[in-house]
Amino acid sequence: MIGAIPRHISSKPAQYRADYATTKKPVFANVFLSTYTKINSSKQPQTLAGVSLTAPPPVRRITPLQRWLDDHQMTSTSLAIELAIPKETTLALASGSTERISLKYLQAIQNYTQLDYKNLVGVDPDAALKQTSAEPSLSGDARIDTMCKAIEKHLHQHTQHELSCYIDDEFMCSGESFQGEHVTRRCLSFDAMCRSNENNDNNMTNTWLSASWINLDGRQIAHSKLLFTHWLTTGVDPYGTVTKNYTSLFLRLVRGTGDMADDELPQIRRWWWRIPTEFPQPT
Numbered sequence: 001m002i003g004a005i006p007r008h009i010s011s012k013p014a015q016y017r018a019d020y021a022t023t024k025k026p027v028f029a030n031v032f033l034s035t036y037t038k039i040n041s042s043k044q045p046q047t048l049a050g051v052s053l054t055a056p057p058p059v060r061r062i063t064p065l066q067r068w069l070d071d072h073q074m075t076s077t078s079l080a081i082e083l084a085i086p087k088e089t090t091l092a093l094a095s096g097s098t099e100r101i102s103l104k105y106l107q108a109i110q111n112y113t114q115l116d117y118k119n120l121v122g123v124d125p126d127a128a129l130k131q132t133s134a135e136p137s138l139s140g141d142a143r144i145d146t147m148c149k150a151i152e153k154h155l156h157q158h159t160q161h162e163l164s165c166y167i168d169d170e171f172m173c174s175g176e177s178f179q180g181e182h183v184t185r186r187c188l189s190f191d192a193m194c195r196s197n198e199n200n201d202n203n204m205t206n207t208w209l210s211a212s213w214i215n216l217d218g219r220q221i222a223h224s225k226l227l228f229t230h231w232l233t234t235g236v237d238p239y240g241t242v243t244k245n246y247t248s249l250f251l252r253l254v255r256g257t258g259d260m261a262d263d264e265l266p267q268i269r270r271w272w273w274r275i276p277t278e279f280p281q282p283t
Contacts, residue, residue, distance in 0.1 A: 063096045065090070066096075079112070082112070083105075089102070089105050106120065106121075121234055143260070144211070152206045155206045156197060156200055156247075158200050160197050164190065166267060168254050168269040172269075174187040175272055177274075203235055203237070204236070206232070212227070220258065221256075223258050224256050225255065227252075229251065230246065231248075245282070246279070247274075248275070254267040254269050
């Protein structure tokens with residue numbers, strides 16, 4: 001070790017050992033460490049207005065409540081004080097991290113802000129996914145976009161029969177939950193699918209996240225009939241518990257957009273859905 005007394009010195013006279021001990025010895029490791037510390041201590045953190053320029057910018061979720069607060073020059077804390085409710089409640093709603101909320105508090109915030117409770121526990125549709133790396137991917141065809149917007153409104157709802165104008169006579173609904181060994185019914189008609197959602201109330205909202213055409217035979221996308229869509233569903237039960245999950249929905253159309261007349265509505269012949277449990281669900 002540099003700077004340590006070698007073992008053979010111990011056999012030297014005492015005066016030699018004393019001289020060696022008081023002699024200034026080169027300790028290169030300490031020199032390097034001292035230089036490194038001096039250089040780095042002189043560096044100023046690269047910041048602008050207190051925000052580090054070397055770290056990724058903080059992510060800010062845009063929720064309807066946060067947008068309302070911004071428009072009215074309020075904070076989640078000032079809103080909580082105004083309504084005499086816990087500030088943790090308004091902060092969770094504004095940040096989009098709500099998992100459970102008192103219905104009394106939810107009603108108070110709704111009355112004060114005039115925001116629908118479904119929007120209070122969801123993400124602002126106008127700013128959906130701006131906190132992620134990609135913008136929502138639309139289908140590329142206005143007729144398909146209109147159809148998906150209708151699905152967004154009625155998916156999982158007791159109003160699903162409103163989609164009948166987009167349903168082909170040979171429509172069948174199926175999904176992963178229909179594939180179990182002991183399941184006797186592998187698919188549903190449109191009427192049966194609507195009946196299965198009759199007991200679902202309006203305490204949920206859907207956000208359309210993306211749409212992608214699947215082309216397995218190399219033809220142009222305009223002639224593809226298979227559309228993959230991805231959704232975020234947010235629900236509130238009677239006890240105030242907020243649940244969120246992703247839904248994958250595959251739609252097979254009768255005709256591709258390139259084969260449809262200009263005034264023709266898309267017709268869905270196959271509807272296959274699943275909740276991708278292998279991926280983390282939204283919190």
